Amino acid sequence: MTWIDQTVFYHIYPLGLCGAQFHNDFNLPPVERLDGLYPWLEHMAGMGINGLYIGPLFESVWHGYDTVDYYNIDRRLGTNQTFVRFSARAHELGIKVILDAVFNHVGRGFWAFRDVLEKRQSSQFCGWFSGLSFEGDNSYHDGLTYESWAGHESLVKLNLSNDEVRGHLFGAVKQWVEDYQIDGLRLDAADVMDKEFLSALSGYTNSLKEDFWLMGEVVHGDYIQWVRPGRLDSVTNYIAYKGLYSSFNDHNLFEIAYTLQQQFGADGKLRGLGLYSFADNHDVSRVASILKNPAALLPLYFLMFSMPGVPSLYYGSEFGIRGRKEDQDAALRPALNLPDLLAHSERLDLFETLKKLIKIRREHPSLFTGAYRQLMLTNEQFAFSRDLENGCAITVINAADHAVSIDIPLGSISGTRFVDLLDENGVFEANNGRLHLDLSSCSAKWLKVV
Secondary structure: OOHHHHOOEEEEOHHHHOOOOOOOOOOOOOOOHHHHHHHHHHHHHHHOOOEEEEOOOEEEOOOOOOEEEEEEEOOOOOOHHHHHHHHHHHHHOOOEEEEEEOOOEEEOOOHHHHHHHHHHHHOOOHHHEOOOEOOOOOOOOOOOEOOEEOOEEEEEEEOOOOHHHHHHHHHHHHHHHHHHOOOEEEEOOHHHOOHHHHHHHHHHHHHHOOOOEEEEOOOOOOHHHOEOOOOEOEEEOHHHHHHHHHHHHOOOOHHHHHHHHHHHOOOOOOOOOOOEEEOOOOOOOOHHHHOOOHHHHHHHHHHHHHOOOEEEEEOOHHHOOOOOOOOOOHHHOOOOOHHHHHHHOOOHHHHHHHHHHHHHHHHOOHHHHOEEEEEEEOOOEEEEEEEEOOEEEEEEEEOOOOOEEEEEEOOOOOOOEEEEOOEEEEEEEEEOOEEEEEEOOOEEEEEEEO
């Protein structure tokens, strides 16, 4: 077991949460907006959260994913020393720190690309950029073309096979480890990055810190191409993300059950791998805006926190806040007032239950390292176990809009007495290898064998 197995992440998009202006005015002095996030660290620790994924943090033009300087904190957030202090406080609270690493591309304001625009073929940095050609033109009328991310010419793709580029990026990682004591990286756009680069990065980060964690953003593809020894430790589980909400919306739990069986069942290719689980993030609509039935939020999180993977909460979603993805992502990345949320949120019930779920998950190893086994499945009911030699936890989901009575076949689970992990007075007895439960509408239970 490693530290990541016991980690629950909190995901912060700092430029949004801190209320920074959208466009970076490089003539202005730094503003230490990160100092305003200390109450959020206390909030996380109070919830039992022990991992922070934060970023992007480094100097950029607009949204953070158009980096211009990997070695300095974005002036809209503060200075390097601002984040030194912030990261130190996170670690004092027992919170691991993971940074957003945007290594696939840079912004057009990146110093080496500006040198290319100025000196053209004479620039010593021509080899730094993928597909650079001086025979065509682009939408900026530079008299040159280059590869970009997803056709967005504001994001210039780096040539990750270039030794000087690697040296520059690896040097930044070394600084981040030494100065900020970071524990890992989330690699933006990992699904379109050179895999040999990812392997080289893995070797380098492991030389800096033995238990360093690398997680890649992979939206489509066979995850096993990325998650393997000597490459990445984890990827974003977008397949399960989609199944989490649509299974409830469509009253079709077969969807998420199929995904979990394919990934983590007895013959699953990803069995034992800690994929990064999430219900929403900075790129997709808030799950509270997607679910047709608001009551489904609680059972959805029961499911996410007990299925195999490393779970994460996106800032504010513990209060059920809403936000839909539009042409601009501002609605997904808002500035929030934590005292107001704690005092006036409409879904304080969600917040309080999530605190309990996180505490229970961290106290029961079967919920984070136990082998996955499906026990029972219908369109609207789903039960699975997480099994260890010395323990077993069962998750039971009712996605129906009405109460139900179900019988769960226990298979090889030994023991006949089960306790509700959220209510120690809830005790259930199995008979003839089956467990009978009465479930209220759109609800869930966590049980353990005693």
